[in-house]
Amino acid sequence: xxxxxxxxxxxxxxxxxxxxxxxxxxxxxxxxxxxxxxxxxxxxxxxxxxxxxxxxxxxxxxxxxxxxxxxxxxxxxxxxxxxxxxxxxxxxxxxxxxxxxxxxxxxxxx
Amino acid sequence: xxxxxxxxxxxxxxxxxxxxxxxxxxxxxxxxxxxxxxxxxxxxxxxxxxxxxxxxxxxxxxxxxxxxxxxxxxxxxxxxxxxxxxxxxxxxxxxxxxxxxxxxxxxxxxxxxxxxxxxxxxxxxxxxxxxxxxxxxxxxxxxxxxxxxxxxxxxxxxxxxxxxxxxxxxxxxxxxxxxxxxxxxxxxxxxxxxxxxxxxxxxxxxxxxxxxxxxxxxxxxxxxxxxxxxxxxxxxxxxxxxxxxxxx
Numbered sequence: 001x002x003x004x005x006x007x008x009x010x011x012x013x014x015x016x017x018x019x020x021x022x023x024x025x026x027x028x029x030x031x032x033x034x035x036x037x038x039x040x041x042x043x044x045x046x047x048x049x050x051x052x053x054x055x056x057x058x059x060x061x062x063x064x065x066x067x068x069x070x071x072x073x074x075x076x077x078x079x080x081x082x083x084x085x086x087x088x089x090x091x092x093x094x095x096x097x098x099x100x101x102x103x104x105x106x107x108x109x110x
Numbered sequence: 111x112x113x114x115x116x117x118x119x120x121x122x123x124x125x126x127x128x129x130x131x132x133x134x135x136x137x138x139x140x141x142x143x144x145x146x147x148x149x150x151x152x153x154x155x156x157x158x159x160x161x162x163x164x165x166x167x168x169x170x171x172x173x174x175x176x177x178x179x180x181x182x183x184x185x186x187x188x189x190x191x192x193x194x195x196x197x198x199x200x201x202x203x204x205x206x207x208x209x210x211x212x213x214x215x216x217x218x219x220x221x222x223x224x225x226x227x228x229x230x231x232x233x234x235x236x237x238x239x240x241x242x243x244x245x246x247x248x249x250x251x252x253x254x255x256x257x258x259x260x261x262x263x264x265x266x267x268x269x270x271x272x273x274x275x276x277x278x279x280x281x282x283x284x285x286x287x288x289x290x291x292x293x294x295x296x297x298x299x300x301x302x303x304x305x306x307x308x309x310x311x312x313x314x315x316x317x318x319x320x321x322x323x324x325x326x327x328x329x330x331x332x333x334x335x336x337x338x339x340x341x342x343x344x345x346x347x348x349x350x351x352x353x354x355x356x357x358x
Contacts, residue, residue, distance in 0.1 A: 010326055013229040020225070027218040034210055038203065041187065041357055046173050053358050060353040064346060071221050071342045081132045081139075085146055092153045099157050103164030110165065 026070050033059050141336045145343045148305075152347050155298050156354050162290050178268050184287035186356045192259050206356050209252045210348065216245025217345040220313075224338045227331025232320060235334060239317040242341065246310035253303050260295065295355070302344070302351055309344050312337045 037059055044052055069075035074082055124131045132139055167182040176188050187202035194205070219241040226234035263278025268285035270276060276283040279292035286292065316337050325331045 010230055010232075012231045015229070015231075020222070023218065023221050023225070027214065030214050031211065034207065034214070037353075037357060038207060041203065056353050056357045060349060063349050067217070067342055067346045067349065071217055071345075072339055078131075078133045081134065081142070084132075085142055088146060088150075092150070092157075095153065095157050096160065099161040100164055103161040106161075106165035107167065 023070075026066050030063055030066060033063055135332060137332060137336050138339070141339050145339065148343065149347075152301070152350070155294075155301060156350060159294050159298065159354060162294065166288055166290075178286050180268075180270070180284075180288055182287070184291055186358075189260075189286045190256075190356060194255055203356055205252065205256065206352065209249055209256075210352050212245055212249045212252065213345050213348050216242050216249070217342055219245060220338050220341045224331075224335050227320075227325070227334040230326070230331070232323065232326055235320045235325075235331060236317065239313060239320060239334070243310060243313050243317060246306055246313060246341075250303065250306055250310065253299065253306075257296075257299075260292075298351060298355065302347055305344050305347065309337075309341050312340060 037056060040052065040055055044055075074085065134142075163183050169176060169182045169185055173185060173188070176185055178184060178188070190206055191200040191202040192205065193199070193201050219238045223235050223238035223242060226238060261278050261280060263276075263285045267275045267277040276285050279286055279295070281293060281296070283289075284292035316334055319325060319333065320331070325333060
């Protein structure tokens with residue numbers, strides 16, 4: 001019983017309404033971007049391949065930015081933590097360029 | 111000794127120990143670095159997809175005339191075009207769009223659980239954790255259906271050059287295109303699905319401990335934040351899998 005009384009004494013802080021509405025706005029934005037991706041997938045002509053790929057990549061990175069910066073709260077951490085997480089992805093960019101180039105090369109000798 | 115401690119606390123020696131240079135707890139920092147390593151694993155898998163796709167020929171004709179063949183890489187919207195209970199009707203990418211919606215919504219309910227935890231609001235942490243678990247289970251169920259459909263394949267199948275017909279896909283045959291396409295599908299969505307499954311288990315653990323008051327007695331809800339980081343990462347990976355596997 002003593003334990004239960006102790007629990008009920010914990011003070012719940014009031015809700016910050018502006019914070020909650022900001023979260024829902026970001027969620028809405030993520031859904032709108034996904035819907036835009038669908039519209040582009042079916043409305044752009046078949047032969048605009050490169051154009052389609054660039055639009056999808058750009059929109060994907062917009063979504064990734066909002067998930068990491070707001071949902072995962074990285075934007076509000078210390079700068080040194082932000083760079084510790086973001087900078088290593090230079091290696092991924094290098095691997096993308098190297099292996100896509102390599103893939104084209106494999107095709108040419110297949 | 112006393113003078114050394116004073117110097118550290120005044121912030122002049124940030125990396126000398128005794129202070130947190132990143133201003134986050136040990137657990138959260140290690141979760142960030144674990145997610146960084148996990149992001150490299152997923153990058154490796156998705157870049158492998160890119161490499162293998164570019165080392166196969168692309169389909170040249172119009173989308174309307176598309177037929178599956180082992181000679182070129184399939185067009186995703188012609189492979190993933192089925193929806194449960196609507197048998198035989200081609201609705202490209204609709205089901206995978208629903209899966210994306212479910213995962214984004216479960217990410218939102220997770221943020222709301224973290225926000226409630228910061229306010230020591232046990233009732234709302236429990237409520238939003240439960241919704242997050244529901245979202246995770248819904249996503250896993252959708253993926254199970256997607257896999258079953260992919261494995262069983264279409265009614266007409268694909269007739270190979272030697273006259274045999276194959277139905278569906280596994281690690282030995284593939285009616286949708288080159289064999290590697292099926293292997294990559296199983297490996298990448300399977301690896302992501304395993305992450306979702308472990309995320310649901312972690313969410314359930316947090317849900318349980320929040321309900322029985324473990325975190326309230328501990329005085330903070332940091333565990334919700336740590337598991338929340340993992341859950342958002344699973345959502346983030348799906349955003350990339352969705353783009354590279356289903357859209358491009």
